[in-house]
Amino acid sequence: xxxxxxxxxxxxxxxxxxxxxxxxxxxxxxxxxxxxxxxxxxxxxxxxxxxxxxxxxxxxxxxxxxxxxxxxxxxxxxxxxxxxxxxxxxxxxxxxxxxxxxxxxxxxxxxxxxxxxxxxxxxxxxxxxxxxxxxxxxxxxxxxxxxxxxxxxxxxxxxxxxxxxxxxxxxxxxxxxxxxxxxxxxxxxxxxxxxxxxxxxxxxxxxxxxxxxxxxxxxxxxxxxxxxxxxxxxxxxxxxxxxxxxxxxxxxxxxxxxxxxxxxxxxxxxxxxxxxxxxxxxxxxxxxxxxxxxxxxxxxxxxxxxx
Amino acid sequence: xxxxxxxxxxxxxxxxxxxxxxxxxxxxxxxxxxxxxxxxxxxxxxxxxxxxxxxxxxxxxxxxxxxxxxxxxxxxxxxxxxxxxxxxxxxxxxxxxxxxxxxxxxxxxxxxxxxxxxxxxxxxxxxxxxxxxxxxxxxxxxxxxxxxxxxxxxxxxxxxxxxxxxxxxxxxxxxxxxxxxxxxxxxxxxxxxxxxxxxxxxxxxxxxxxxxxxxxxxxxxxxxxxxxxxxxxxxxxxxxxxxxxxxxxxxxxxxxxxxxxxxxxxxx
Numbered sequence: 001x002x003x004x005x006x007x008x009x010x011x012x013x014x015x016x017x018x019x020x021x022x023x024x025x026x027x028x029x030x031x032x033x034x035x036x037x038x039x040x041x042x043x044x045x046x047x048x049x050x051x052x053x054x055x056x057x058x059x060x061x062x063x064x065x066x067x068x069x070x071x072x073x074x075x076x077x078x079x080x081x082x083x084x085x086x087x088x089x090x091x092x093x094x095x096x097x098x099x100x101x102x103x104x105x106x107x108x109x110x111x112x113x114x115x116x117x118x119x120x121x122x123x124x125x126x127x128x129x130x131x132x133x134x135x136x137x138x139x140x141x142x143x144x145x146x147x148x149x150x151x152x153x154x155x156x157x158x159x160x161x162x163x164x165x166x167x168x169x170x171x172x173x174x175x176x177x178x179x180x181x182x183x184x185x186x187x188x189x190x191x192x193x194x195x196x197x198x199x200x201x202x203x204x205x206x207x208x209x210x211x212x213x214x215x216x217x218x219x220x221x222x223x224x225x226x227x228x229x230x231x232x233x234x235x236x237x238x239x240x241x242x243x244x245x246x247x248x249x250x251x252x253x254x255x256x257x258x259x260x261x262x263x264x265x266x267x268x269x270x271x272x273x274x275x276x277x278x279x280x281x282x283x284x285x286x287x288x289x290x291x292x293x294x295x296x297x298x299x300x301x302x303x304x305x306x307x
Numbered sequence: 308x309x310x311x312x313x314x315x316x317x318x319x320x321x322x323x324x325x326x327x328x329x330x331x332x333x334x335x336x337x338x339x340x341x342x343x344x345x346x347x348x349x350x351x352x353x354x355x356x357x358x359x360x361x362x363x364x365x366x367x368x369x370x371x372x373x374x375x376x377x378x379x380x381x382x383x384x385x386x387x388x389x390x391x392x393x394x395x396x397x398x399x400x401x402x403x404x405x406x407x408x409x410x411x412x413x414x415x416x417x418x419x420x421x422x423x424x425x426x427x428x429x430x431x432x433x434x435x436x437x438x439x440x441x442x443x444x445x446x447x448x449x450x451x452x453x454x455x456x457x458x459x460x461x462x463x464x465x466x467x468x469x470x471x472x473x474x475x476x477x478x479x480x481x482x483x484x485x486x487x488x489x490x491x492x493x494x495x496x497x498x499x500x501x502x503x504x505x506x507x508x509x510x511x512x513x514x515x516x517x518x519x520x521x522x523x524x525x526x527x528x529x530x531x532x533x534x535x536x537x538x539x540x541x542x543x544x545x546x547x548x549x550x551x552x553x554x555x556x557x558x559x560x561x562x563x564x565x566x567x568x569x570x571x572x573x574x575x
Contacts, residue, residue, distance in 0.1 A: 084416040
């Protein structure tokens with residue numbers, strides 16, 4: 001269960017690279033045993049935030065504490081508690097799969113016997129046991145991601161930081177990762193995920209922070225954010241001036257967005273609103289579907305490409 | 308932009324714990340994996356030099372300070388192996404680990420600090436120098452060219468000298484924009500040292516000004532001179548008085564400097 005104990009706390013947290021503020025005065029709290037997601041387009045500041053949490057990047061201004069410790073003063077103690085699965089592949093290509101884990105365990109002062117035991121367990125869970133004596137170069141992208149996750153769990157972390165954990169994974173491997181995340185959450189591990197995948201965030205996260213241009217622009221439970229910003233349903237149709245004008249007139253609160261020749265319509269209202277509208281204005285190529293987190297995301301961060 | 312008051316990249320004395328050895332151990336494990344490939348060149352190279360220069364060129368050169376030419380160059384080969392062993396380890400090899408393999412990034416996410424990662428790399432560079440020079444010493448001994456009972460001290464000289472060259476190398480790694488950059492120190496520093504540090508001919512053959520320059524700026528000069536004393540039993544005492552403090556000071560200065568420069572590069 002999520003407790004009320006704050007485990008990670010950022011106050012006016014800012015990270016500048018030169019004059020560019022990658023993270024710009026953000027405030028957030030992560031509770032013990034919670035799974036939170038940082039969502040945002042590329043360059044929003046998600047990874048930078050996570051890197052400050054595991055003391056990889058020093059904080060420019062503001063405060064950041066992890067398990068009650070200041071990241072700028074007690075980085076070593078913090079890093080003992082944290083497991084990190086970075087976005088990029090930084091597995092050690094000089095070693096085999098199992099040796100990657102046992103060498104990494106050594107950095108945590110885990111004894112050789114214990115390291116071998118934990119490594120073997122992790123490889124079994126992530127279904128890599130057949131590959132244990134294989135060199136890293138021979139692994140597929142999905143296997144590498146799984147090995148990075150296995151590595152992040154070696155020190156039995158209280159806090160797990162997963163930076164885009166399922167990018168490049170096939171659906172089977174994605175579900176394997178999700179299962180593990182849920183299992184760890186049940187065991188009381190606090191998890192911070194960054195992701196581009198809204199279904200992943202909706203599936204795993206108790207709360208999410210939506211970031212854009214270094215700021216947190218919205219936060220809350222996925223279901224509440226959906227209800228708040230896009231209602232229960234979304235109406236999609238092929239662009240049609242008549243229908244568009246009718247919507248403007250009859251649903252004045254609705255947000256209409258077009259991209260290409262497809263229009264999306266959001267309301268903050270509950271089920272049935274679009275059905276009633278369509279009874280009066282029959283049209284073809286129309287779809288009413290459940291609103292999801294992706295709609296919230298696109299509505300808040302815009303449709304323009306960020307890079 | 309003004310620097311924050313307690314900038315984490317502020318110049319400081321490195322704070323190192325036993326964790327440097329976990330980094331050292333990583334490099335050692337990789338070395339042991341490819342030990343056969345690592346050993347062969349270390350054994351073959353001194354043999355080639357001794358045969359080509361010692362027996363080949365050496366028959367044209369009579370003696371140097373009363374010793375056969377081959378005995379004169381043998382200790383220099385040991386000193387050169389100290390230099391190349393640590394220098395190439397902490398330039399090309401460290402750069403690959405840092406830049407291409409992101410190995411340092413992975414380690415810094417654990418309780419090991421940036422300073423300890425670099426400290427471990429430097430100690431490994433010194434170890435690599437010691438391994439190489441010990442092999443060369445064995446080859447030299449097999450040729451019957453060791454005539455001083457002080458020869459076991461070569462191991463100590465190699466480690467300290469190796470740490471010095473490793474630290475100098477790491478300063479270049481800290482500022483290298485790409486791996487080709489290392490051509491500059493290789494040709495502008497390593498090759499001149501290889502040839503001009505009293506290695507293949509006595510320093511006294513150089514013009515006075517060049518002798519002073521070699522003693523002042525070329526660390527290999529001092530390592531060669533001490534190695535010659537430990538292997539042959541003859542040593543230029545004046546050089547020794549300069550050499551030991553020179554190596555000691557350079558090792559400390561470059562060790563601290565290189566860790567700070569690397570911290571500056573890695574901590575953004």
